[in-house]
Amino acid sequence: MTDINFSTAAGDPDSKGSDAAGRANELRWDIIELLFFAYRDFVGDADHELEAFGFGRAHHRVMHFVHRYPGLKVADLLDVLRITKQSLGRVLKQLLDEGYIVQKTGNNDRRQRLLYATPKGETLVAKLAGLQTDRINRAVQEIDPAGQEAVRQFLRAMIDRDDPDKVLETIFGSSKKPRE
Amino acid sequence: MTDINFSTAAGDPDSKGSDAAGRANELRWDIIELLFFAYRDFVGDADHELEAFGFGRAHHRVMHFVHRYPGLKVADLLDVLRITKQSLGRVLKQLLDEGYIVQKTGNNDRRQRLLYATPKGETLVAKLAGLQTDRINRAVQEIDPAGQEAVRQFLRAMIDRDDPDKVLETIFGSSKKPRE
DNA sequence: AATTTATGTCAGTCATGTTGACATATCTTG
DNA sequence: CAAGATATGTCAACATGACTGACATAAATT
Numbered sequence: 001m002t003d004i005n006f007s008t009a010a011g012d013p014d015s016k017g018s019d020a021a022g023r024a025n026e027l028r029w030d031i032i033e034l035l036f037f038a039y040r041d042f043v044g045d046a047d048h049e050l051e052a053f054g055f056g057r058a059h060h061r062v063m064h065f066v067h068r069y070p071g072l073k074v075a076d077l078l079d080v081l082r083i084t085k086q087s088l089g090r091v092l093k094q095l096l097d098e099g100y101i102v103q104k105t106g107n108n109d110r111r112q113r114l115l116y117a118t119p120k121g122e123t124l125v126a127k128l129a130g131l132q133t134d135r136i137n138r139a140v141q142e143i144d145p146a147g148q149e150a151v152r153q154f155l156r157a158m159i160d161r162d163d164p165d166k167v168l169e170t171i172f173g174s175s176k177k178p179r180e
Numbered sequence: 181m182t183d184i185n186f187s188t189a190a191g192d193p194d195s196k197g198s199d200a201a202g203r204a205n206e207l208r209w210d211i212i213e214l215l216f217f218a219y220r221d222f223v224g225d226a227d228h229e230l231e232a233f234g235f236g237r238a239h240h241r242v243m244h245f246v247h248r249y250p251g252l253k254v255a256d257l258l259d260v261l262r263i264t265k266q267s268l269g270r271v272l273k274q275l276l277d278e279g280y281i282v283q284k285t286g287n288n289d290r291r292q293r294l295l296y297a298t299p300k301g302e303t304l305v306a307k308l309a310g311l312q313t314d315r316i317n318r319a320v321q322e323i324d325p326a327g328q329e330a331v332r333q334f335l336r337a338m339i340d341r342d343d344p345d346k347v348l349e350t351i352f353g354s355s356k357k358p359r360e
Numbered sequence: 361a362a363t364t365t366a367t368g369t370c371a372g373t374c375a376t377g378t379t380g381a382c383a384t385a386t387c388t389t390g
Numbered sequence: 391c392a393a394g395a396t397a398t399g400t401c402a403a404c405a406t407g408a409c410t411g412a413c414a415t416a417a418a419t420t
Contacts, residue, residue, distance in 0.1 A: 027309045028316045029248060034335035036241070037348065039219045040262070041340045058407060061216070068209060074367060082220070087408055089368065111366045111417045129207045136208045139337035147330025150323050154331045155214035157319035160221045168217065236375060254398060267377050269399065291386045291397045364419070370412080378405070387396070 045131040053124065058083075058091045059100075060128060066101055067117040067125045069167055073106075074113055079165035100124060225311040233304065238263075238271045239280075240308060246281055247297040247305045249347055253286075254293055259345035280304060 046060050053059075058081075065080055066072055078088055092115075095101040100121035106112030117125060140148050161172060226240050233239075245260055246252055258268055272295075275281040280301035286292030297305060320328050341352060 026313075027306065028313045029309065031316050031332070031335070032244070032309060032312050033248065033347075033351070034332065034339070035219065035222060036244075037351075038335045038338035039215065042215060042338055044340075056406065064212070064216075068213065075365095083407080084409060085367080086369085086410085090407080093368090106366095109366080109418070111415095113367065126207065129209065129212060132212050133206075133208045135338060136211050139334050142337070143330050143333060147327060147333070150327025150330045151334045152211070152214065153323060153327070154319050155211070155218045157322070158218035158222055158315060159214070160224075167213075171213070171217075238376060255396095263376085264378060265398080266379085266400085270376080273399090286397095289387070289397080291384095293398065362420080365417085367415085367417105369414080372410085374407105374409070376406085376408095379403085381401080383400080384398085385396100386398100387394100389394080390392090 042132060042135060045135055046128040049128055049131060055094075056091075058087070059095060060125075062088070062091055062095060063100060063117060063121055063125045064129075065167060066115045067122060069170065070116050071104075071114040072166070074115070076166040077115065080167045095121070222312060222315060225315055226308040229308055229311060235274075236271075238267070239275060240305075242268070242271055242275060243280060243297065243301055243305045244309075245347060246295045247302060249350065250296050251284075251294040252346070254295070256346045257295065260347045275301070 043057065047057060050056060050060055061081055062077065065077060069076075074085075074088070074092070077092075078085060081088065092101070096103065099118055102116050102118055103113040104116065106114055140151070143151070156172070159168065159172075161168070164172060223237065227237060230236060230240055241261055242257065245257060249256075254265075254268070254272070257272075258265060261268065272281070276283065279298055282296050282298055283293040284296060286294055320331070323331070336352070339348070339352075341348070344352060
């Protein structure tokens with residue numbers, strides 16, 4: 001062992017996957033790195049726009065899921081975002097105060113505050129999704145349908161399924177698309 | 181429940197891409213969401229392990245790139261991570277103090293501090309990469325080689341190429357299309 | 361009536377990001 | 391060589407978004 005070793009480094013838990021191309025036992029530095037850069041630039045699109053509103057990533061995530069799953073409960077949102085009540089409370093309060101989201105008391109359970117995006121909120125979330133959609137469209141434009149399906153399959157398979165929250169149940173449970 | 185509209189929200193910037201499957205003009209909520217969950221769980225693997233070392237994501241990113249690009253300058257690292265000197269300084273100092281990284285004075289330019297991972301650092305970074313590689317292997321195991329290449333192509337195409345830092349030059353510069 | 365649940369809120373802490381200023385060593389240039 | 395530019399390190403101060411733990415309220419459940 002010289003000083004720098006990386007292909008057979010200690011703690012290699014391999015064993016699990018040996019893919020069709022036969023590169024088992026190898027650390028996937030390339031994908032790891034691509035994921036970092038891809039996600040960095042992907043969220044960067046929205047981050048820049050959010051500054052103009054005085055919002056951050058946390059606001060975006062809340063808006064996104066409230067928009068996509070109208071009537072989401074606060075507790076569901078906590079599961080999805082995997083943050084604490086305290087952290088959510090801050091951004092949610094801002095979004096409520098500034099009219100991007102409204103709460104409605106649950107019909108069956110009046111303790112629940114069901115969350116809905118207002119038109120103002122819809123506009124914001126669509127604007128941000130538009131930026132990200134542009135990037136996605138650019139990225140897939142030279143990939144054939146089968147390849148695009150592979151991308152989708154890959155992303156789905158990267159997600160933990162042992163503790164599906166309400167949103168993931170919708171995504172995976174029906175195995176189709178949540179909306180549309 | 182007639183006050184909430186979500187499918188025809190304003191500000192739709194569309195127009196940019198019309199992919200082969202003919203779903204132009206549509207926001208790609210599915211991919212946006214899958215990216216969120218996939219990345220959340222992907223980095224979650226490492227986050228959990230890092231706790232045992234008293235480190236965070238920032239430390240991981242530094243270790244990763246120093247390992248992958250031995251002799252990286254501090255300035256390069258700042259470009260790649262897109263954080264400030266101050267932020268980097270804090271985590272870098274810890275990693276140096278605790279022996280995960282060493283600095284060497286540049287040969288040509290003695291102002292430079294070239295960064296290298298120590299064996300201790302290599303072990304850590306390989307352990308983390310192992311966890312993430314397991315997830316990636318699991319995700320691609322049912323995807324054929326062509327599909328896997330599509331995944332790689334997708335991730336590469338998601339990355340900004342207008343301001344390539346030293347690392348991105350290495351990733352993209354040597355390969356096919358610099359900017360097409 | 362007592363307990364549990366869903367939500368909201370307070371106080372304090374931590375990690376990681378920011379800006380701006382400044383110090384030092386070293387390289388480059390007039 | 392002197393002057394300036396560059397690479398790095400460091401200080402103070404601050405913002406955001408996480409965290410914990412405690413506690414309050416209203417409503418549902420037992």
